[in-house]
Amino acid sequence: MSCRVLLTGATGTLGTALRPRLCDAGREVVAASRSPPTDGGTDVEWTALDLVDGTGIRDIVADIDVIVHAATAPQGDTEAVDVRGTERLLEAAADAGVSNVVYVSIVGVDEIPYSYYEHKLAAERAVEESPVPSTIVRATQFHSFVHDILETIARVPIWPLPTGIRLQPIDVDEAAAAIADRATPDAAGRVPDVGGPEILTVRDLAETYREVRGLRRPIVRLPLPGSVAAGFRSGAACCPDRTVGTTTWETWLEDENRDRDRLAADANR
Ligand SMILES: NC(=O)c1ccc[n+]([C@@H]2O[C@H](COP(=O)([O-])OP(=O)(O)OC[C@H]3O[C@@H](n4cnc5c(N)ncnc54)[C@H](OP(=O)(O)O)[C@@H]3O)[C@@H](O)[C@H]2O)c1
Secondary structure (H helix, E strand, O other): OOOEEEEEOOOOHHHHHHHHHHHHOOOEEEEEEOOOOOOOOOOOEEEEOOOOOOOOHHHHHOOOOEEEEOOOOOOOOHHHHHHHHHHHHHHHHHHHOOOEEEEEEEOOOOOOOOHHHHHHHHHHHHHHHOOOOEEEEEEOOEHHHHHHHHHHHOOOOOEEEOOOOEEOOEOHHHHHHHHHOOOOOOOOEEOOOEEOOOOEEHHHHHHHHHHHHOOOOOEEEOOOOOHHHHHHHOOOOOOOOOEOOOOOHHHHHHHHHHHHHHHHHHHHO
């Protein structure tokens, strides 16, 4: 029997990794974005959906079996997108009789009082309280996310970093594989977390990054006061018992470096 899956956040880091996984699993994928690409290929059906103003939601959800909800706005109005937008999506899902809403969350949202995490937790609660059957899967930070932060820091000659913060980053493709497995009509409630293969401090992460990039910048400890930094230092963003991914930070960085060198060589040809 065919299973029609709506993927929100289909243009994002995770959404991009989820699209082929869902297709390979035989799902009929409706990929949603506020601005769907005009040349997005034929593997998935692209559609315009805006969680804030409601564009598209009800029409799209009407013939959907499963929703994988990966849209988010960490840099924007997280309450409007992640909380109110999720509630709007859930109302439409309830009216349409959707079998399973898979909500993607983050390890530690209930322990670290960072405003984005508080909104993710509020969204988790909305999912749990909705009459729609649901699955909540929390993941740790993606390697690419940690990498983007270090790329920004790397522009300055000295790297001031909260070195004691502990993370367990994961390859987004490995996270996507675990999340795509949940995109079935069988809702499972809160399922085990999805984390990377090793817990590393920000100092470890930055030193490996510096080595793989062949840089020589000094790393300086930036003391961060407050409960958010304390939460990250305590390891609340990690799930030591749930090392799902196998690609280490170092391996991921080396692959990324090779891709970058190849692109630079192609550009100079
Ligand atoms: N990044 C990480 O390290 C990480 C780790 C663990 C869990 N997660 C979770 O994984 C999920 C995906 O994260 P990500 O890093 O892939 O996010 P992302 O790259 O920032 O992508 C966000 C997606 O949300 C869509 N979006 C934003 N505002 C929207 C709106 N108003 N209406 C509809 N769609 C909207 C964007 O699409 P358009 O702009 O095209 O509309 C984009 O596809 C989130 O739930 C996040 O909390 C992320």
